[in-house]
Amino acid sequence: MTAGSTDRVAVFDRERPRLLAVAFRILGSDADAQDVVQDAWTRYVRADADEIRNVQAWLTTVVTRLCLDLLRRSREEPRRPEDLPPAPGGDDPEDVALLAGELTAAFTVVVEALTPPQRVALILHDVFGAPFDEIAHILGTTEGSAKKLASRARGRVRGTPRPDVESGEARRVVGAFMQAARQGDVDGLVEVLHPDVLRTADPQVLRPGAPQRVQGIEAVVEETRAMRASARRARLAVIDGRPGIAVGPGPLAALVFTIADGLIVHYDVIADPRRLALLHIED
Structure with missing residues (x-):
């Protein structure tokens, strides 16, 4: 193993937990998250290091786009009900993060209900704090469109009934x-x-x-x-x-x-x- 490949292994091992967390939150599946991160590793090994200015951003982009591809294929070939995580028993223009605590209560609802771009925008911004310009780059859209995607997803999540506990x-x-x-x-x-x-x-x-x-x-x-x-x-x-x-x-x-x-x-x-x-x- 060369020094360069050793460095790449070390960098990827450092980033792997975060990449797995992002993939899992978007996909809702351990197995799918593992597959996506492994695919990202293969692409990272083959990439030209001189063309990667920010490794963390590059890897996040690759993982998120792989998640999008997988979600879109799933839409074309829907999973059977038993393959989906079980769910616990209109538009919101407010540009305020849900934060992890509120989104967690509706986690499985998000997995099933939102479009792939909505899920990416909501989870990257509200759960991981990614800026909208970064999300727009990943989605191949404008920053304004990325904000609208997150807002619509946020409104849908907030409109989902949740247990009201004293x-x-x-x-x-x-x-x-x-x-x-x-x-x-x-x-x-x-x-x-x-x-x-x-x-x-x-x-x-x-x-x-x-x-x-x-x-x-x-x-x-x-x-x-x-x-x-x-x-x-x-x-x-x-x-x-x-x-x-x-x-x-x-x-x-x-x-x-x-x-x-x-x-x-x-x-x-x-x-x-x-x-x-x-x-x-x-x-």
Whole structure:
């Protein structure tokens, strides 16, 4: 292996978690995200290094366009219902980011409902904080059009009914989850998790190869018990105005929850630095 190829491996390994996070949020599938990032690696190896001025931007563009191609092919050849992530039980001109906490509550709705360009614009801007000029370049459109795509997607997401939980009840459920996670208390976890609970997470907080999407109470309980050490560094927090959990100093990760009828139906572990930077976290 030459020095140049060694450098490329190091650069790509550094960027891989973020690329996987972007691909997964756009596609909603671990397997598809892995395939897209692997394809991006192949293209990166074959590219002329002298023509790549900004590696991070170049890789993000390649991954996002590969996601768009895959989404468009899926539209032409729709997936069977069982292949789609399960969904939890008009136009908005307001140019304000949803931020990760609000979008998480409608994550699977976004996967199924938005057009490919809308999904890209919304997720790159509202979830990862990408500027609209960068998004416009990726989509091959104008900055104004990219803003309109995100606005329309945002309005569609906000128009989707979501569980309306009284904050005191949500704090109780989140607190009970954290306490049970710290103690490895299976019964305590079962009491607060929906049988079909969905856990999504950024790769930065997962062991290599671990899925970004885990569903079902047994799988989530098993994973949570295995992460007792991390749970001991957790604390209750208010994340974008909603009860949540912050882990470690910094924090290193934040958990945002969707709760219905006193049970956690979905929670997202946010560890990507760009996503964390968009959150407003108060102890």
